[in-house]
Amino acid sequence: MPLINQSAQDHFWQQHYGPHFAPLLDSDNPPPEQAASVAQTKRLLEFFIADSEFRKALVDSPSEATRSRGLAADAQEVRLLWDLPYATLQTSLRIPTPPSVQLYRSFIQEKIAHRERLRARDCAPSQTPHRKWRERQINRCWTQLGEGRTRAIIHAPFAVELSKGCSVGCWFCGVSAEKKKEDFLYNEANTKLWQDSLRALGEIFGPAAAQGFCYWATDPLDNPDYERFCLDFARILGRFPQTTTAQAQKHIPRVRELLKVSREHGCTINRFSVLSIGAFRKLVEAFTAEELLFTELVTQNFEATMMQSNSGRARGSEKLAKKAEALQLQHSDEEPGTIACVSGFLLNMVDRKVKLVAPCPSSDEWPEGFWVFEEATFSSGAELGAVCQAMINRHMPTSLRHNDPVAFRPDFKFSATEEGFTLTSYYAKSTLGKMEAGQELGLLIAANQYGAGEIALSLERSHGIAPEQTYLELNSLFQQGYLHEEPRFFAQKREIREQAV
Numbered sequence: 097m098p099l100i101n102q103s104a105q106d107h108f109w110q111q112h113y114g115p116h117f118a119p120l121l122d123s124d125n126p127p128p129e130q131a132a133s134v135a136q137t138k139r140l141l142e143f144f145i146a147d148s149e150f151r152k153a154l155v156d157s158p159s160e161a162t163r164s165r166g167l168a169a170d171a172q173e174v175r176l177l178w179d180l181p182y183a184t185l186q187t188s189l190r191i192p193t194p195p196s197v198q199l200y201r202s203f204i205q206e207k208i209a210h211r212e213r214l215r216a217r218d219c220a221p222s223q224t225p226h227r228k229w230r231e232r233q234i235n236r237c238w239t240q241l242g243e244g245r246t247r248a249i250i251h252a253p254f255a256v257e258l259s260k261g262c263s264v265g266c267w268f269c270g271v272s273a274e275k276k277k278e279d280f281l282y283n284e285a286n287t288k289l290w291q292d293s294l295r296a297l298g299e300i301f302g303p304a305a306a307q308g309f310c311y312w313a314t315d316p317l318d319n320p321d322y323e324r325f326c327l328d329f330a331r332i333l334g335r336f337p338q339t340t341t342a343q344a345q346k347h348i349p350r351v352r353e354l355l356k357v358s359r360e361h362g363c364t365i366n367r368f369s370v371l372s373i374g375a376f377r378k379l380v381e382a383f384t385a386e387e388l389l390f391t392e393l394v395t396q397n398f399e400a401t402m403m404q405s406n407s408g409r410a411r412g413s414e415k416l417a418k419k420a421e422a423l424q425l426q427h428s429d430e431e432p433g434t435i436a437c438v439s440g441f442l443l444n445m446v447d448r449k450v451k452l453v454a455p456c457p458s459s460d461e462w463p464e465g466f467w468v469f470e471e472a473t474f475s476s477g478a479e480l481g482a483v484c485q486a487m488i489n490r491h492m493p494t495s496l497r498h499n500d501p502v503a504f505r506p507d508f509k510f511s512a513t514e515e516g517f518t519l520t521s522y523y524a525k526s527t528l529g530k531m532e533a534g535q536e537l538g539l540l541i542a543a544n545q546y547g548a549g550e551i552a553l554s555l556e557r558s559h560g561i562a563p564e565q566t567y568l569e570l571n572s573l574f575q576q577g578y579l580h581e582e583p584r585f586f587a588q589k590r591e592i593r594e595q596a597v
């Protein structure tokens with residue numbers, strides 16, 4: 097299968113994955129044979145993940161299991177992808193990997209590279225304070241939510257709800273969506289507000305605004321005008337937003353058209369959330385494997401091997417514990433969970449509200465797995481722009497000020513060491529403070545009662561360290577997300593300190 101063109105991107109893929117693979121994800125015209133091979137392998141694996149009966153049948157008789165489900169992939173040929181002991185043995189014997197497996201793996205690598213690009217570059221806002229604030233939230237998440245979960249979060253710039261509430265009512269809803277009440281419809285007044293709001297978001301974020309999306313604690317298909325809003329989004333911000341819906345099986349012709357139009361307008365990946373094995377069967381019957389090549393099936397049904405996040409309605413629930421038991425997974429109610437993927441703004445167009453948010457572990461205080469720094473209302477695009485800018489100015493300092501309270505994040509266990517200190521969270525242990533008087537610096541921060549200026553002064557008095565040096569160290573810890581920046585704590589502490597001065 098030759099490469100279809102010689103663009104720089106093709107060259108990248110050729111260098112990394114050999115001359116046989118063309119990129120699929122961003123291609124307007126993917127090579128049909130390659131696309132079909134990947135789509136068929138993907139479908140077999142979707143059956144494997146979603147359907148416990150299929151998993152059993154596949155082990156007993158691979159060809160019969162695939163034949164009876166009408167799957168075109170050769171289960172034996174792609175066995176490396178679904179049978180771990182077999183894959184380990186084949187690899188140790190250096191048996192060549194079949195082309196269909198290589199093609200599938202290169203597609204997955206393409207998707208991973210796409211996600212990394214979104215987080216590292218495409219979702220980054222233009223304004224420096226805003227960009228640094230977002231980077232700090234990402235840094236914090238590495239040690240607070242764990243590498244696996246953090247890699248999956250792109251820290252999108254904004255999300256917009258086009259309804260109030262959600263009609264689906266999933267038991268595991270990670271953001272505890274309320275019951276569906278009302279839709280924001282595409283009438284004259286709303287269209288003007290919508291288009292002006294998109295322009296305002298475009299000005300606030302720059303090109304990153306194209307990576308926003310139009311659902312949160314809502315299902316996009318609840319709104320009958322969803323596609324019209326998304327076409328405005330594509331026209332004004334440059335890209336049709338990604339859709340995730342749990343209702344695809346109820347709206348097959350509508351969804352078929354949505355997949356087509358979204359791809360035509362620059363959307364790369366869409367998602368179906370699959371709530372039952374019946375819905376899964378309906379979807380794979382209605383859509384060919386090729387039609388869903390760029391649509392991920394998020395299999396949330398009980399038979400699936402996928403585990404829900406410990407946040408929102410799922411947090412601490414009996415159903416979540418049962419699911420963990422069925423999958424023989426270690427599960428703890430303390431496990432940091434979230435499904436929030438926005439470090440930026442969350443808008444609801446029905447009640448015209450905007451919040452500044454960032455992901456955090458779900459807790460009693462933040463059950464939905466995201467911090468809310470501030471909330472405001474707006475009645476026009478211009479007002480939305482002004483409100484967002486004011487929040488950026490208020491909540492996104494690029495460095496610590498003299499009177500700012502300084503403390504470590506409360507999820508860290510602090511230990512002083514000879515050379516400095518260590519901070520241990522649920523997922524990570526960081527060794528820090530490798531500077532002169534590093535241990536004392538750590539102890540002053542861990543005391544949770546000093547401001548940045550007091551710490552700098554104390555180290556100057558006790559060790560003759562220049563205050564600029566201490567500020568440099570403190571700001572590095574701040575930007576790496578080690579310091580307490582939880583909105584309520586930070587605001588309260590600063591207020592107390594300012595009153596005391």
Ligand code: SF4
Nearest residue numbers: 262264265266269314
């Ligand atoms: S998970 Fe999605 S579809 Fe389900 S209730 Fe929550 S918002 Fe609605």
